[in-house]
Amino acid sequence: MLKPVIQAHNLSITLDGKQILKHISTAVLPGQFYAILGPNGSGKSTFLKSISGLLPIGSGTVMHGGTDLLRLSAKELAKNQALVPQNNGMSFDFSAYEVVMMGRTPHMSRFYGPAREDKKRVEEAMLKTGIWSLRRQSVRTMSGGEKQRVAIARALVQDTLVILLDEPVSQLDLYHQISILSLLKELCEKRKKTVVTVIHDINQVMEYADRVIVFKEGRLVANGATDKVISSALIRKVFDVNMERMINDNTGKPFFISAPQSEVQVAGLV
Amino acid sequence: MKETDGRVSRKYLFAGLGLLLVVGIWLALSFGPAGDSFTSSFRLLMEPLFFGDTIHAEMVSESYARIFWYIRFPRVLMALFTGAALAVSGGAFQSVFRNPMADPYVLGISSGASLGAAIAIVMGVAGGIGIPLAAFCGALGTAFLVFQLGLKRAVFNQNVLLLTGIAISMMLTALISLLLVLNSDKVESIVFWMMGGFNAVSWSQLRIVAPVVILGVLALFFYSRELNLLTVGNDTAHSLGVRIKTTITVVLIITSLMVAVVVAYSGAIGFIGLIVPHVMRFLSGPDNKYVIPGSALMGGILLIVADTLARNVIPPAELPVGCITALFGAPFFLVLLMRKQGV
Numbered sequence: 001m002l003k004p005v006i007q008a009h010n011l012s013i014t015l016d017g018k019q020i021l022k023h024i025s026t027a028v029l030p031g032q033f034y035a036i037l038g039p040n041g042s043g044k045s046t047f048l049k050s051i052s053g054l055l056p057i058g059s060g061t062v063m064h065g066g067t068d069l070l071r072l073s074a075k076e077l078a079k080n081q082a083l084v085p086q087n088n089g090m091s092f093d094f095s096a097y098e099v100v101m102m103g104r105t106p107h108m109s110r111f112y113g114p115a116r117e118d119k120k121r122v123e124e125a126m127l128k129t130g131i132w133s134l135r136r137q138s139v140r141t142m143s144g145g146e147k148q149r150v151a152i153a154r155a156l157v158q159d160t161l162v163i164l165l166d167e168p169v170s171q172l173d174l175y176h177q178i179s180i181l182s183l184l185k186e187l188c189e190k191r192k193k194t195v196v197t198v199i200h201d202i203n204q205v206m207e208y209a210d211r212v213i214v215f216k217e218g219r220l221v222a223n224g225a226t227d228k229v230i231s232s233a234l235i236r237k238v239f240d241v242n243m244e245r246m247i248n249d250n251t252g253k254p255f256f257i258s259a260p261q262s263e264v265q266v267a268g269l270v
Numbered sequence: 271m272k273e274t275d276g277r278v279s280r281k282y283l284f285a286g287l288g289l290l291l292v293v294g295i296w297l298a299l300s301f302g303p304a305g306d307s308f309t310s311s312f313r314l315l316m317e318p319l320f321f322g323d324t325i326h327a328e329m330v331s332e333s334y335a336r337i338f339w340y341i342r343f344p345r346v347l348m349a350l351f352t353g354a355a356l357a358v359s360g361g362a363f364q365s366v367f368r369n370p371m372a373d374p375y376v377l378g379i380s381s382g383a384s385l386g387a388a389i390a391i392v393m394g395v396a397g398g399i400g401i402p403l404a405a406f407c408g409a410l411g412t413a414f415l416v417f418q419l420g421l422k423r424a425v426f427n428q429n430v431l432l433l434t435g436i437a438i439s440m441m442l443t444a445l446i447s448l449l450l451v452l453n454s455d456k457v458e459s460i461v462f463w464m465m466g467g468f469n470a471v472s473w474s475q476l477r478i479v480a481p482v483v484i485l486g487v488l489a490l491f492f493y494s495r496e497l498n499l500l501t502v503g504n505d506t507a508h509s510l511g512v513r514i515k516t517t518i519t520v521v522l523i524i525t526s527l528m529v530a531v532v533v534a535y536s537g538a539i540g541f542i543g544l545i546v547p548h549v550m551r552f553l554s555g556p557d558n559k560y561v562i563p564g565s566a567l568m569g570g571i572l573l574i575v576a577d578t579l580a581r582n583v584i585p586p587a588e589l590p591v592g593c594i595t596a597l598f599g600a601p602f603f604l605v606l607l608m609r610k611q612g613v
Contacts, residue, residue, distance in 0.1 A: 054508050078511030085505035091368040092501050092556035102499060105510045110495055151506070158510070 002029045003066070005162055005194050006051050006081075010060035013043075013050050020046045022218040023060070030161070033188045034196040035205040035226070038215035039239055044198045045086060047215065048164050051196075052083045078106035081162040082155035086170075088147040090140040096150050097135040100126055103154035118157075125156040128183055130176065144171035152180060156187075163187070165197035169204070181208045202243065203255045206230065214238055227254060278553045280560055287567040291350075294571045298346045298578040299338065302585075307334075314338050340473070348471040349577040349591075350570035351483040352532040353542055357569025359525045360543030361550070361561050362490050365497040366521055367428045373544040374529045377435040377522070380538030381442035382412025383530065387537075388449045388460045401463065402475075402534040409530035412438060417522065428504075428518070465590035466537025468577050475535050486528035487566050493521055494558035501556065541595040542569050545603050572599065 004027035013021040021043045028034060028051075036044045049055045051062050053069050062069040064080055072080070082103070090099075103125075104118040114122075126132040129149040134142070139150055148171050155163050163184070169177040185208050187193040196213075199205055205212060205226060212229050214221040216238050222229045235243045235256065242259040300311040314335060359374035367376065375381070386408020390401045420434035446464075450457050490497070496517045499507035504514050529543075546569045547561055554560040576594040583589055 049505070052509060054505055074508070074513045075511040078509060081509070083505060083509035085503060085509075087503065087505075090502060091364075091370060092551060094498075094501070094556050098555070098557065099502065102502065102506075102510060105495065105499065110492075154506075155509075164509075 002031075004028055004063075005030045005065055006196075007063040008047075008051060008060065009063070011047075011050060011062060012058045012060055013046050013055055014058045015046070015055070019058075020218055021050065024220050025060075026213060026220055026223045028162070028194060028196055028213075029211070030194050031188055031192040032194055032210040033185055033208055034194070035209035035212045036196065036198045036215070037200075037202075037205060037212055037230075037238070038221075042215040043218040044215055045166050047213075048083075048166050048196065048198060052081060052164050053077050054083075075106060078158070078160075080160055081164055082158035082160045084148075084151045084155045084163070084165040084168050086166040088139075088151045090138075090147070093138040093140055095136050096126070096131055096139055096142070096146075097122065099139050099150050100131075100135075100153045100157060103157035106158065121157045121159070122153075125153040128156070129153040130179065145173060145176060148172060149176065149180070160193075162194045162196065165195070167198050167200070169199070177204070184208070202230070202235065206253060206255055230254075230256075232256070232259075277555045280554055283553055283560075283564065284567070287564060287571065290571050291567055291574075294574045295346055295350070298349070298574045299342050301578055301582050302337070302342055310334060311338060341471075344473050344476050345468045345471045345577065346574055347476055348468050348479060348536065349573040351476070351479050352468075352536045352539065353546075353569035353571070353573030354487060354566035355483045355528045355532045355569075356539065356543035356573075357546035357550075357565035358487050358490055358562055359529050360545075361547030361558065361565045362493075362497060362521055362525050363543075364547055365501050365558060366518055367432050368501055368503075369429075369432060370548065371544075372432065373540075374525070375439070375538060375540075375543070376432055377416045377526060378412040378439035378442060379409045379526060379529050380533055381439040381446070383409035383533040384460075384464050384538060385442045385446050385449075386411075387463045387534075388446050388456075391456050391459050391463065392449055392453045405463075406530050406534035409533050410526065412442065413522070413526035413530065417519075463537055466539040466592045467580065467588065467590055468536055469588060471535070479531055479535060482531045483528055486524050487562065489524045490521065491559075491562045493517065494562050497521065497558040497562075498556075537592075539573070539592045539595060541592065541599050542572055545599055546572065549603065 006028040008024050008026050011021055011024040012019060024047065036047065038044050046055065050057060051069075053062070053072070057070070064072060064077070069077075100122050101114055101118065104114060104121065108114060108118060123132065126135060129152050131146065131149050131153060134146060139147060142150065148168060152165070152168055155165070165184075169180055172180060181204060184195045184197065188195055188210070199209070209226045211224060212226050213223045214229065214234065221238055222234065232243055232245050235241065242261050243256040244259040245254050245256055247254055296311065296315070299315070300307060356374050360372070363372040363374060363376055364370055383405040386404040386406070387401050389408075390404035395401055395404065416431065416435045416438050420431035446460075450460060496507070496512050499510050499512050500517065508514055547565045550561045550564040550568060554564055572595065573591070576598070577591050579598070580589045580591040580594050
């Protein structure tokens with residue numbers, strides 16, 4: 001039995017008087033690619049932020065590798081996990097290179113500039129995410145997709161065991177969606193990293209995720225192996241849409257296509 | 271697409287600023303209603319270093335030397351420290367609030383100081399430490415009130431703190447207006463104080479201002495890495511090891527103390543704190559490791575030059591130094607803005 005890298009026990013989060021997460025108990029296993037699924041407002045981002053220590057925990061506990069999150073210093077946490085938030089806005093003209101280099105902060109001394117190792121890692125990550133040619137460009141003036149790739153490169157150079165991502169491919173074109181998801185998958189398989197990411201595309205979940213954590217209305221619906229958990233019935237239950245499960249002849253992997261919606265569902269959608 | 275290559279070499283930039291500061295101080299010391307002399311001021315500056323301080327009477331008149339040492343010198347240094355404090359505070363606030371429009375007075379410090387000073391003037395306090403002390407208490411009291419109301423939520427959204435500051439500031443400004451209306455005989459003194467300036471600066475004032483500003487600038491320089499990360503967003507800063515609430519609190523306390531001290535003595539001088547950090551970012555890029563020391567130098571230089579102009583344009587009258595900073599600084603900044611497109 002693998003020891004969880006992150007474990008939430010009876011976790012509840014309340015923001016502005018509204019309970020967003022309700023009694024969540026779940027675990028994240030090492031070296032796995034996790035997809036977090038759920039409708040808008042179901043608590044996916046809140047879950048991601050709360051396990052990263054960004055939100056005050058209302059009740060319950062979050063453990064990181066056996067240590068209570070509240071006992072970890074900010075710096076220890078930063079060496080454990082990287083976060084790619086949804087919003088990567090920028091107020092000043094930092095270049096892409098400078099922003100990616102910020103990812104090395106937990107490994108760098110306050111008083112010295114980046115070492116050769118830091119520079120090497122930044123270049124590698126920028127090449128892998130396809131932004132090396134944009135290194136001198138101001139991130140503030142980049143497109144949403146470019147900003148997302150800069151944020152992903154920054155998380156990569158942080159060199160943590162766990163990488164948390166909030167909709168990292170939502171603004172990317174198809175080519176970059178596939179290249180980033182493949183890169184994250186490769187990190188899990190070859191470098192034993194744990195990736196936990198919010199994704200909306202069900203077929204990308206089927207293709208890349210080893211396991212899924214599903215939320216609806218602040219409650220945990222499921223946490224388990226992707227092909228065992230995701231079914232037409234679960235999709236109907238969580239998203240209230242009809243999807244038909246098919247098998248890809250070439251890969252043997254399941255995928256979903258839209259099926260006719262009932263009149264009640266269509267009325268709800270319109 | 272905007273490339274960041276247009277930045278100036280940092281080595282040359284800082285060498286240039288250092289040189290400008292030395293030349294600026296020398297020029298400022300040389301000009302004044304008591305007489306202009308580059309050689310006298312140079313001689314007076316060099317004497318303690320090379321000749322001992324006893325022989326200047328032979329070459330420079332005693333009265334000129336007294337004006338030089340007891341009036342001009344502390345005044346120039348006060349302008350230097352005030353400019354440095356305002357520019358660095360503006361840069362720090364802009365990073366903490368991720369808002370290019372933030373200036374050292376966003377937490378209502380200037381209104382607080384002005385109200386404190388106005389109350390002291392209305393109550394008949396004159397000269398000595400009374401008015402600066404009242405201004406300092408007003409400034410710090412306002413910052414404390416804004417912290418109390420807004421800091422708890424600032425961990426999630428710094429705009430709450432920014433808006434709290436603006437609201438409190440407006441309220442205090444209204445109170446000042448009321449005081450002005452009800453005390454028409456004191457209007458001139460109050461308005462004169464509010465416009466800011468460096469007349470009647472003494473060495474004893476500098477003994478308070480200089481250490482606060484030097485320690486404040488060093489402390490903010492120490493936090494430059496955290497300030498950089500805060501500009502990218504709280505979520506990212508947190509995930510890179512920044513303790514958001516602690517950092518914001520410490521930076522705001524350091525900055526408020528520094529601004530409160532300089533405002534108490536010099537009034538609320540505008541423009542420097544808003545614009546200098548932007549000019550530094552144009553030149554050096556937005557890394558606070560360079561923006562903070564560069565703003566300190568540039569803010570100091572600008573205020574020294576502005577004050578020299580303020581007291582020499584129509585002597586013996588003095589123009590408010592804040593007018594000079596805005597009148598001459600704004601067009602210069604606009605030229606930079608037009609050339610670089612975007613702040």
